[in-house]
Amino acid sequence: MKEKGVIEVNIEESLKESYLDYAMSVIIGRALPDVRDGLKPVHRRVLYAMYEMGVLHNKPYKKSARIVGDVIGKYHPHGDSAVYDTLVRMAQDFSMRYPLVDGQGNFGSVDGDSPAAMRYTEVRMTKIAEEMLADIDKDTVDFNPNYDGSLKEPAVLPTRIPNMLINGTSGIAVGMATNIPPHNLTEVINALVYMIDNKDYRDDDILKFVKGPDFPTYGIIYGKDEILKAYKTGKGVIKVRARVKKEVTTTGKELLVITEIPYQVNKANLIEKIANLAREKKITGIVDLRDESDRDGIRVVIEVKRGENSDVIINQLYKNTQMEIAYGINLVGIVNNKPKTLTLRDLLEQFLDHRKVVVIRRTKFLLKKAEDRLHILEGLIKAVENIDEVVALIKSSHNANEAKEKLMEKYDLSEAQAQAILDMKLQRLTGLEIEKLKKEYQETLKNIEFYKSILNNENVLMGIIKDELIEIRDKYGDERRTEIVSNAEEINIEDLIPDDEVVVTLSYQGFIKRTPLTNFRSQKRGGKGKAGAISSKDDFIKDLIVTTNHSTLMFFTNKGKIHYLKVYELPELARDAKGKYIANLISLDSDEKVAAMISTKEFDREHFVFMCTKDGVVKKTSLDAFSSGRSGIIAIKLREGDEIVDVSLISKNDLIFISTKKGKCIQFNSSEVRNMGRNATGVRGITLDKDDSVVSMEAVKGDPLILAVTAKGYGKLTLVTEYRVQSRGGKGIKLSKVTEKTGEIVGARQVKIEDDVMLISKSSKVIRLSVSDIPILGRDTQGVRLMGLSDEIVSFDVIRED
Template sequence: MFEKNKESLPITYEDETIEDEIKQSYLDYAMSVIIGRAIPDIRDGLKPVHRRVIFAMHELNNIWNKKYLKSARVVGDVIGKYHPHGDCAVYDAIVRMAQEFSMRYVLIDGQGNFGSIDGDNAAAMRYTEVRMSRITNEFLYDIEKSTVDWVDNYDGSEKIPEFLPSRIPNLLINGTSGIAVGMATNIPPHNIKEVINACLAFIDNNKISIEDLMKYIKGPDFPTSGIIHGKSGILDAYKTGKGRIYIRAKYIIEKNKITGNEKIIITELPYQVNKARLIEKIAYLVKNKRLFGINELRDESDKDGLRIVIETKRYESGEIILNNLFAHTQLEVVYSINMVAVDKGKPKKFNIKQIIEAFINQRIEVITRRTLYELKKLKKRKHIIEGLIIAISNIDVVIELIKSASSLEQAKNKLINIKWKKNKLYKEIIIDEYIFTEYQIKAILDLKLHRLTSLESKNYIYEYKNTLNKITNLKKILSSFDYLMEIIRNELVEISSKYGDNRKTKINAIRNEINTVDLINEEKMVVTVSRSGYAKIQPISVYQAQKRGGRGKLATIITDEDVIEHLLVASNHDTILLFSDKGKVYWLKVYEIPQKSRSYRGRPLVNLLYLDENEKITAILAINDENSNKNNYIFFATALGKVKRTYMKQFARQRNCGIIALNLEEGDRLIGAAITNGKDNVMLLASNGKSIYFKESEVRAMGRNATGVMGMRLFPKNKIISLIIIKNQKKLQKYYILTASEKGYGKRTLLEDFNLRKRGGLGVIAMRSSKRNGKLVSAIKVKESDEIILITNRGKLVRTRVKEISCVSRDTQGVKLIRVNKEEKLVSVVRLGEKIDLK
């Protein structure tokens, strides 16, 4: 019984694991999406849906010089005959091919609402009308001459072309984008003149380099124009098939000479940027105080073109606002190029030369097939004309034979069994004796009487000669590769002259991350940062030098809870490194800090930097061209006496969210950072007036995450307040250490009075601390010709000359530098140098 059932079981195959089955099924699905939907064919540059739309319009005779048809009519034919997907996918493809802001050269001439650059949707397909644009006819040129292979549609009821015999390099001129399973393509559009010129150069020399091809193809050319910044990304994409380019909007800055306001006018946007969303983004940034200086934002676009107007506030720099817009909005976008296409049923990545070569190979194949088709047709016609000429030259005998025949078949048999001789008048017929074929006999029997006239006979001779010349020319095409390439060249020149236009997108060879520096006059600025995180800059010329002991000039409005904590003099071209209490470092250009009057507190740093919650800036350092050598070091000192040095090159990679600068112990904070060269000397000064002076080389170079080593041991309740770097110079110059206390007293002491010691000690007296002068709050290295700025916690500044300050020994208290009130304290002293212009 068991054996009988076993024999009745169906035949089974070897067992397969579910992993193998899923793998194979997934690969089949992926290839179906890649080949049948998302990736274009390299020969005509079209995805299947676009090819089927164009072919359906061709079959409907919906060409550029005929009347428009309803979009729904075209969509119906496409999904009914060729495309096994929904009508939405087909209509979306039609809409995109009709949008001037999406296609460099539109392939469909649309009538009605086909959407806008604001992201508005097109009207329903029952409302819009379409026809092929003029350039689209070039896709179908000679399609009826057996130039391409034909395949079955999805149900086998129709034949559709495998690809279109396009005479234009569509993959490059219109580009494409698509996401398949496991891969994607993103090819930018180009100028048709440039691409064809590159094709002509390739025809002349198929070993041409990509660099030489770029003499003809400058780069992508987008329908929305814009400006490409940097050629390096273009070269990468053209060489490897993959690259990134930066596209910026085109703008004009107009300045109102009366009010001082500037107006930024955007006239072109980067490719595929939604104008309405861009304006919403700018408004959002202004509303949430992430973008400052904008007074009004308007969209003045109309039928004449795009126009977005951004009005700035008084005295705000339009260039700085633009830099922020480029950084935070789609006024600048990154376009990732990934040139993937299907070649012989397989997806591949191509460089630009390979794409051009594939197009030329397509033209060679199409023209060869067209030539063979025309040659076959002409040979058949030549054969028939020969028979007609022989029959006319023996017309009396032919007529007699036909008259004597009892039927059509008998007439055919009589004509086919006779060897005919040509008339001496018809020298063009080479063969002396001639036997008619069935094709010739059919043509003879179909001959009308009026074709027997003398004039018509001469027309046959003329047509025969013309046919022979055409056959000779076609054979020359097939036998001479150079002649074939000359035909391709002539066709390309014709296309270029018919459809060529000027480049729209401008290309800047070099991409500058920040180009505002070249537009701002260099000026020394006083940078102030308060304890609560308000920052601003003011020209140094605002503060004129005063005599020692003056009351000072108000630098900023300070509340009872806030004090000025950091003061720095730097050029507005410099970069400031800002170190936080979390051991992170941030970058900020001086000119990015708002320049405000003395009555203005400044702008919160949280609006200029990506600071974490409750994160505070504890040290600032100016970087310029003179000290930014990557072989230099940044030397750190903390309040608890730790020191560390790290190569400056480790801080070269800037990040908006900051990077780790050093690891701080609990309760410690960074008090100073300076640039060194590895051979300098270091001086640390503590709040109790003690100092230590040692060689920088005693502190080994460490990574950014290191904590550091002990630089100076401190007594309880004391802290390090100043870090001074003493440069080793060949020429000995007379330097002083200027020390200042919280009650406004200070002095200068010769550097020679401080002896080098080993790091880690308790130090020696630099300034006597007492109830009279208070704790030491600041110390700097100066020359006698320098000027300094003293700043109080109430925001007052005094600018004075160093030579007016007494030079005394280390173990003294100093003289009055600035008069302070009972609740006021001196918090910082900054050296200006000797080349500051006094006004």
């Protein structure tokens, strides 16, 4: 039973209604700018409070705290810090293209330094800000009650400048946001003038004048297509870069000097980022970094190591730091109290519409004032023409009211005319003053005629708006700061790095490097080898592949994921260097490690990635399925306890050769394995004995020799034709004789007589052998000693003659 006085409501509807009210309050009253003057309420209130206080550009500065106090006391019932932050931003020449506040004191810096407290700084309006409030006293805009109803504040400013575009703005409301970049005043006004002169203008005509954003911090915008897209749709992303120039010192050192940075980028954070990248060797070739910026401008100096390619360093800086940013354009503003996404054309048209309203209201105000004055002048002139009678009439009256009534009755005057006659000074009776009255009367008539022509003729009205815009352009217009280039002149690192053959080695602990292949010379069979890396007690070279600098490395992890790197992105180090930790180059989980790696130059549909796991599971997936280059995606779905052993790139009908550590092998046609998606598990490739596992997998091409190598340094060549082709999933046949003397099989690879082979031991010894030095033997043999060593061979790879 409902209690008396209790009103039942639907809580869902109540919450929805309350939230919508809140959302619209934030959108309209705080976060988004009005499309007419480009201001949010807090900006408008700050400027109006300064105008009321008379803190104009030619008047003395006043304490910021005094301005803030007036704003929050009269118009903006929020915190003082929010108002002061607004005031500060309007004074920052690196935030505003055309600052609206002239500040004296510390107003922060491009390094992100905080401004001084409001009690220390002083402000006044800039001259251009006063243009935003011009004619506000001529009934040009509506006024609304302030928060407590005690005062009135303007709903919008009668701005003469297209502030929405020239200064831009940003804001996040509920469910929407705006991000409008600043523009050049001259370009915007030239576009407006063209629109006034040409009624049948098109978007492309406007874009001939407004080239693109013009940031206060200069910089370079790359690519015009995104600018055009943003202007025509209201949304887009543009690429903004810092300006870098090259200098050479008297001692021959090459310097890279940053003189301009992208808009809203913190210079101090940018320098710190560059320093960290250089310290971590993610960008090599930087030997010194210093900030030589002063009041004359930005100057960040990067000293380049002798012999380094400075173009590569510049490209890496653009790629890895905020020297290049993506600036998102989102042209959203308040139109008729509703948020709306606008095009450039919409923004310009809305400004012109606002100027029409302002000029019409101003003209009506001036017309009314002129008509009132004309009415008074008619009375004064009539009184002067009959001055003797008027004076006698006034003298004969007992009081002012009687005199007023007599004047109104005798000369057919209005009360206002009669009062003006009574208020007239005796000096107006001189001949000169009488002529002035008549001259003023004629001028007032002309003004009234002019005002009426404005209101009655659209062309005259637009001509007034055009003249005022040209006046603003001539007073405040300046040169464009931000350069716009058609396309990013990106430096292709691959064009700067020779596509030489290199040896890529990956250690058991995960250290990777590349070394020019020429650093390894062929040795005779049985040699002691060269040090391949700095060995440690717990680490040794695990994988080695021979590839080229321009190839893409595909890393397959024990978890069945794939990661990508360009070969040239690996550190090029000496043969005995340790290398760089792989986890610093690709993102790996704490319990994840690289199990196999392959290289390729193209991702096409003609080739397949063929994977084989320790438990004998195989999977074939089209190479183009991995073309996204997104690291961390699934390559194969593994069963519990299984892991990837080997991966090969194959053609459609290649034969697959799988080897096990116990000396078994199987050879079958890859066509027996269907093409599967990346998330598939795979199928059985070989059936293993209980204590056996797969150690290598090869895609056999042609009629090669099979090189089998054991852990204790034995190896042999066997004709591939001795290993018959079987059906997928069988137990296989004997690969090589495995004894205690030979140790278990490390792997089996296909080779040609003209190839070389590189063997890596657990102690990181590396030896390069010519295949022609290794004997060709049958399947059921143990082979000969390839490497004289006391420890074990852990990996080997083939250096193809081609």
